[in-house]
Amino acid sequence: MTDPASDDALDQIWRDSPPVDIDGLVGRMARQNRLLRRVNLASFALTGMAALVLVGIEFAQILPTRGILGLLLFAMLVFAWHRYTRDRERLARAFSTEPAKLIEFLMGRTRAMIILARLMYLAPLTGLGAGFATARLVGGDAQLGASTPPAWLWGVMAAGLVLSIMVTGFGIWLARSRAGQLRVLAESRAALGER
Amino acid sequence: MKDARAIIREHGPMIARIASSYEASRAEQDELVQDIFLAVWRAASAYRGDAPMRAYIARIAHNVAVSHVRRSVRRKAAPLDDDHIDETANPEADADRALKRRRLLAAIRTLDLPQRQAITLHLEGFGNTEIADVLGLSPNAVAARLKRARTTLADMMKARP
Numbered sequence: 001m002t003d004p005a006s007d008d009a010l011d012q013i014w015r016d017s018p019p020v021d022i023d024g025l026v027g028r029m030a031r032q033n034r035l036l037r038r039v040n041l042a043s044f045a046l047t048g049m050a051a052l053v054l055v056g057i058e059f060a061q062i063l064p065t066r067g068i069l070g071l072l073l074f075a076m077l078v079f080a081w082h083r084y085t086r087d088r089e090r091l092a093r094a095f096s097t098e099p100a101k102l103i104e105f106l107m108g109r110t111r112a113m114i115i116l117a118r119l120m121y122l123a124p125l126t127g128l129g130a131g132f133a134t135a136r137l138v139g140g141d142a143q144l145g146a147s148t149p150p151a152w153l154w155g156v157m158a159a160g161l162v163l164s165i166m167v168t169g170f171g172i173w174l175a176r177s178r179a180g181q182l183r184v185l186a187e188s189r190a191a192l193g194e195r
Numbered sequence: 196m197k198d199a200r201a202i203i204r205e206h207g208p209m210i211a212r213i214a215s216s217y218e219a220s221r222a223e224q225d226e227l228v229q230d231i232f233l234a235v236w237r238a239a240s241a242y243r244g245d246a247p248m249r250a251y252i253a254r255i256a257h258n259v260a261v262s263h264v265r266r267s268v269r270r271k272a273a274p275l276d277d278d279h280i281d282e283t284a285n286p287e288a289d290a291d292r293a294l295k296r297r298r299l300l301a302a303i304r305t306l307d308l309p310q311r312q313a314i315t316l317h318l319e320g321f322g323n324t325e326i327a328d329v330l331g332l333s334p335n336a337v338a339a340r341l342k343r344a345r346t347t348l349a350d351m352m353k354a355r356p
Contacts, residue, residue, distance in 0.1 A: 010348065013299045014212065014318040016292050 202235060206252045209319055210235075213253070216303045216315045217260040227263050234259045246328065253319065254329045257312050264308065302351040310344040317341055 214227040234255050242251055303311055309330075316326045323341070327334045 007345075010299060010352070011318055011320075013292070013295045016296055 202239075202248075202252065203232065206235075206249065209249070209253065210256050212319070213256045213260060213315055215300055216311060217264055219301070219304060227260060230263065231256045231259045247325075250321065250325055250329050253316060253321065257316075257329070261308060261312075298352065299348070302348050305351070306344055306347060310340050310347070313337055313340040314344040314348065317344075 210231050211228055214224045218224045218227055235252055238255055323334045323337045326337045
């Protein structure tokens, strides 16, 4: 009888490994990539909307429409939260319907992606915060009729913009990195044929 | 360096085996294989041909795997044992082989990292000098690690034949 601990036996067992599931890897990467792109697009859209609101406040001096502005900003906040929770749910569902695997993913890379998604939504919200501040200052008694906001508010808005660009840029970088990874795996799928 | 397609066709199984010696969970193994493929792809331009391609890829695989283990330790994630994973489409036909493989992998994963690296490369068919090159050690140090690893593995495999 062969010694189960001999070099030959161990070598035989070692090489008798299951095939690499390249198709599964490619599919998972593709789903991750699509979700990241959606998150990026949402981030861009929200940042743009926040910027438009700021420009509108600055140029239109909309004192009588502060209520409408507030409603608009609130609606954008709700929209941002809705997109975030929906993407988070999709992200979780995309990987696996099996609870054990889902937990593993949530503990690992997916968790990082969810945190990234959250950060991306924070960036435009920073812009929204600046919008609120602008609306209050432009419409408030102290700044009534003022044609330009004070310097510190410009600082807040600039910081919001820089944060938006940085976070969104990071998201794009991550998505591009994933795209490269996906390309390699797609090539490997073709190379390996049925496996 | 060859294109990614050829590399994965030729070395994919080795990468998968190395990943399985570091991670018990199938999902984490997939992540690790994915990361190694990416690292190999990124390192392609740096390959100068002064070492065999196989050794170059094995070195990358082990470096990525060690980083992966360090991250896992920081996360303190409870690893899921792969005993529950059905590796075969036909369990009756391959049950014995699958069982032996799981036992070997479980035994390898109990080894400390230096011994684990040495024994996985040895099982991949690398000689002591090549292992020494990949791990940046002397051949004598590799031989010592292999001896300790073999003894531990033999004890564990004999305990559960």
